[in-house]
Amino acid sequence: MRSNHVLAGERLAAWLARAVVHLWPGESRHWGLALEAELTEIEGPSASLRWAIGGVMLLTRTWWNHLMRSWLRPAGVPEGGPLAEFAKNATRVPRTPLFVTALLLLASVGLLLTSDSRQALSTGFHAWREDESGQYNKQVLKLREEAKRTQDPQLLAFSALAFSGDNNERLNFAKEAVRRDPSLAWIYSKIRLNENPCCMLHPLDEQGIVALQKWDPENSLTRILAADVIFERIEKAWYDEGMQRTFNVDKVTQQDPNWLAAMNSAFRAPKFDSYQAQEFALYRDIAYRYDIRGGDLVLRIFWNSGEWQSQRQISLYNQLLWDNGDAALAKGKLDDAAALYRGPLIFAEQVLGQDQTANDPFELPFVKRTSYQKLIPVLEKMGRKDEESLAQFQLQSVETELQTASTARRWRWLDADGWTGLAIRSLALAIPVLGFLILICLGFLFLGRSKDLNSRGPSFAFASWGIDCAPLILLTACIGIFAVWQPLALSYSKAMSSPWNSSTLNDLMDAVLSPYAMPASYNTFSENYLNAYHFWVAAVVGLSMIAFYIMLRDILRRRLKAS
Amino acid sequence: MGLHLRISAATLHVLDALLEHPAEWRHGYSVSKQTEIPSGTLYPILMRLEKLAWLETRWEKSEKAGHPPRHLYRLTGPGRALAVEEMRAARAKKIWKPIYSGV
Numbered sequence: 001m002r003s004n005h006v007l008a009g010e011r012l013a014a015w016l017a018r019a020v021v022h023l024w025p026g027e028s029r030h031w032g033l034a035l036e037a038e039l040t041e042i043e044g045p046s047a048s049l050r051w052a053i054g055g056v057m058l059l060t061r062t063w064w065n066h067l068m069r070s071w072l073r074p075a076g077v078p079e080g081g082p083l084a085e086f087a088k089n090a091t092r093v094p095r096t097p098l099f100v101t102a103l104l105l106l107a108s109v110g111l112l113l114t115s116d117s118r119q120a121l122s123t124g125f126h127a128w129r130e131d132e133s134g135q136y137n138k139q140v141l142k143l144r145e146e147a148k149r150t151q152d153p154q155l156l157a158f159s160a161l162a163f164s165g166d167n168n169e170r171l172n173f174a175k176e177a178v179r180r181d182p183s184l185a186w187i188y189s190k191i192r193l194n195e196n197p198c199c200m201l202h203p204l205d206e207q208g209i210v211a212l213q214k215w216d217p218e219n220s221l222t223r224i225l226a227a228d229v230i231f232e233r234i235e236k237a238w239y240d241e242g243m244q245r246t247f248n249v250d251k252v253t254q255q256d257p258n259w260l261a262a263m264n265s266a267f268r269a270p271k272f273d274s275y276q277a278q279e280f281a282l283y284r285d286i287a288y289r290y291d292i293r294g295g296d297l298v299l300r301i302f303w304n305s306g307e308w309q310s311q312r313q314i315s316l317y318n319q320l321l322w323d324n325g326d327a328a329l330a331k332g333k334l335d336d337a338a339a340l341y342r343g344p345l346i347f348a349e350q351v352l353g354q355d356q357t358a359n360d361p362f363e364l365p366f367v368k369r370t371s372y373q374k375l376i377p378v379l380e381k382m383g384r385k386d387e388e389s390l391a392q393f394q395l396q397s398v399e400t401e402l403q404t405a406s407t408a409r410r411w412r413w414l415d416a417d418g419w420t421g422l423a424i425r426s427l428a429l430a431i432p433v434l435g436f437l438i439l440i441c442l443g444f445l446f447l448g449r450s451k452d453l454n455s456r457g458p459s460f461a462f463a464s465w466g467i468d469c470a471p472l473i474l475l476t477a478c479i480g481i482f483a484v485w486q487p488l489a490l491s492y493s494k495a496m497s498s499p500w501n502s503s504t505l506n507d508l509m510d511a512v513l514s515p516y517a518m519p520a521s522y523n524t525f526s527e528n529y530l531n532a533y534h535f536w537v538a539a540v541v542g543l544s545m546i547a548f549y550i551m552l553r554d555i556l557r558r559r560l561k562a563s
Numbered sequence: 564m565g566l567h568l569r570i571s572a573a574t575l576h577v578l579d580a581l582l583e584h585p586a587e588w589r590h591g592y593s594v595s596k597q598t599e600i601p602s603g604t605l606y607p608i609l610m611r612l613e614k615l616a617w618l619e620t621r622w623e624k625s626e627k628a629g630h631p632p633r634h635l636y637r638l639t640g641p642g643r644a645l646a647v648e649e650m651r652a653a654r655a656k657k658i659w660k661p662i663y664s665g666v
Contacts (some may be wrong), residue, residue: 031610034634035602038592039631040625051592054602061607 009045015355017051018197020059025066027079032059071099074443075467078305085451090453092460094445094467104471111478112431123515125426127421139292146290147173153181158286160187167193171205178211185215185280186275203232219271220350224313227262231313234259249316263317267343272351274310277500278327284496312364318344318367338378345371351390418519420484425515427481436472441466448488489512530540569611570649573600575659577608578646580666581618584590588621588635605624609636617642 017036024032036056042048069079074094077083083093111117116460140162147155156177161168174191177184206229213222234255238247245251253260286292325340348364348371372395379388441463448460492511495504518526576598581589595605610616619639622632638646650666652657 028610030634031606033631034591035606037592037625037631037633038602040627040630041590041592051595051602052607054604058606061603533572 006045010048013039013042013045013048013052016049018432020055023059025062025079027066028062031062057202065139071102072097074464075101075442076449078449083449084477092402092453092456092458092464094095094464096468096471101467101471102529104475105388107184108471108475108478111475111482114482115488116485117482119489120424120481120515121428121431124424124481127425127516143174143286143290151176153177153184154282154285154289156180157184157187157282161282171208182215185212186278188212189221189275190279203236204229216271216273220266220347220514221274221310223262223266223269224243224310227317228265228310228313230256230259230262231316238294249320252316253320255363260320263313263320267317267347270493272354280500280514281505287496314347318347318370322370325374334378334382338375338382341371341375341378341447344368345375364399365402369402372398418517418522420488420514421517422519422522424481425518427477430477431474431481432471434477437466438470438474441470570653572659573598573604574608575650575653576600577605578638578650579661579664579666581636581665582643582646582650585638585643588623588637589635590635594636603634604634612638612642615642617645 017039021029021032021036032055035058039048042051066079073079074096075098077093112121140159143155143162144159146152147159154177156173160173160177168192170193174187177187177402188205189212191205191208193203193205204225209222209225209229213226216222231252234252235247238251239260249264276471321343325337328334328336328340344367348367352364372391376388376391376395378390414439443461444459445467448456449464452459491507495507495511498504574663575602577600580594580597591602591605591609594600594609595602598605609618613620613636617638618636619642621635622634624632647666650659650661650664654661654666
């Protein structure tokens with residue numbers, strides 16, 4: 001009687017041989033059956049097992065060869081079957097060898113894995129959702145947590161500037177940053193608190209501004225911000241009282257003469273520094289350290305910055321000086337009038353000369369123009385011909401400067417034709433759609449690979465067309481989005497790698513906002529036609545055309561059958 | 564690009580065994596036992612020989628009940644001639660010596 005271990009060995013060998021036959025590729029399965037059949041004649045468990053294990057090795061080798069050969073056939077075409085013969089001339093069988101499809105897909109995936117392509121895709125998706133700050137918020141929240149954990153002064157300062165949710169938290173970040181690194185005191189000039197969003201009140205932190213003035217007493221901006229604090233306080237009281245009477249600068253000067261003193265002092269300060277260069281350096285430092293490539297962050301910081309509010313104080317004070325000058329002129333005090341008209345002019349020259357970072361390129365030349373226009377008649381009356389001629393010449397220069405600014409210094413991304421934005425949006429949409437289409441076609445062809453040519457419906461023609469064309473289109477789209485993104489990436493990189501200057505913000509705007517722009521023709525089209533009425537008209541027309549096509553096809557088929 | 568046979572020592576052993584009684588049909592296991600070549604090496608050689616038309620194959624019904632049909636092999640006419648030629652060449656180069664067929 002045969003022992004149990006002999007039986008177990010032979011059973012194991014038989015099971016292995018059966019598994020080998022089961023797993024063998026269909027086109028050469030008879031060799032697996034041949035190998036299995038020999039097992040019945042082999043005596044002894046060890047010989048049987050050796051034979052079956054040889055079969056497993058053979059199976060591995062056969063599968064490897066099968067896979068290698070399958071790369072040469074189109075997707076979903078079995079080896080040696082009738083479909084292989086039709087692969088070159090039937091519309092319902094793909095023609096492209098699998099290795100070509102695989103190479104195209106690999107190249108596409110490789111391109112999509114580059115950081116530029118990922119950035120372009122992500123921006124394209126956000127552009128469709130009109131969500132320019134989607135990435136920004138996530139990144140800022142992450143960095144805020146990092147700042148809390150590490151207490152790094154740069155990161156704390158960054159979080160204080162970029163995070164606009166909780167005022168107390170922002171101020172705590174700012175105080176801690178300045179305590180750890182006093183050279184970061186400038187951040188107080190940039191922190192506007194969200195006290196009353198409905199009324200556009202975004203006051204500065206009073207204690208912070210005091211600290212800032214101590215740190216940089218010679219800077220005109222710190223004095224303007226001190227005036228700003230006074231102004232905001234009075235304006236807030238006016239809001240709280242229900243905005244009963246007219247609010248103007250006279251009300252401020254009457255309620256608190258310190259505003260006027262602060263502005264007088266600001267216009268006589270020896271220097272003007274908007275701290276925009278420091279802010280940019282801080283952003284760049286954080287961007288390098290934490291590998292942030294999005295421009296949303298930097299734009300948000302600039303939009304959050306207090307430049308516009310400070311300009312309001314300057315504008316009000318300029319207007320006050322011009323009004324006082326007009327009053328002096330009316331009284332015949334020509335020297336006083338000339339001095340008052342010169343005030344805004346001298347300050348504008350100082351800002352333009354010392355600080356290249358003014359956000360609005362029009363504001364200061366306009367100030368200069370108004371001052372010259374007021375000053376020239378006074379100089380004429382005073383009989384100062386030389387000074388008058390010089391002022392005339394300078395007025396002419398300002399006019400030229402304003403004309404140049406209106407054509408060249410506007411945000412370039414607004415003037416762009418919007419085709420870059422359209423290309424990025426379209427490609428960002430096309431790439432996932434094509435990827436999905438390829439997956440569907442591949443799945444369809446592999447699942448239906450056993451169907452012969454006669455039983456293949458039109459869906460196979462579509463899937464075959466998809467698998468023949470879509471990978472190539474996908475690769476083209478990937479190359480396209482990579483190529484379209486390059487000028488923007490270069491623009492961003494240029495802005496980030498060079499020292500801060502007046503064109504930096506323009507470069508950043510180009511790099512960051514171009515993907516969100518659309519061609520003017522599209523904007524006109526969307527304004528006029530992208531509405532519910534046109535949608536329903538298009539839907540009814542489209543569906544009617546499909547119904548008409550189906551009807552016509554059925555009639556033609558019936559006639560063909562009848563004939 | 565046509566198929567070609569890679570003449571290894573194992574292939575020469577298999578050809579030698581098949582040439583011993585060239586008219587006879589042989590089972591895979593009997594060739595394996597005679598040449599001491601394991602199944603994992605033998606069958607790729609047989610598959611290759613069949614593809615090159617050196618080998619003909621057929622199925623034989625088993626006489627024992629419940630046993631599957633077995634696969635049989637023998638060299639074709641041109642296959643025999645080519646096999647003899649290959650073995651002579653290998654012998655002349657003194658890289659191999661026939662054991663069974665005396666070629």
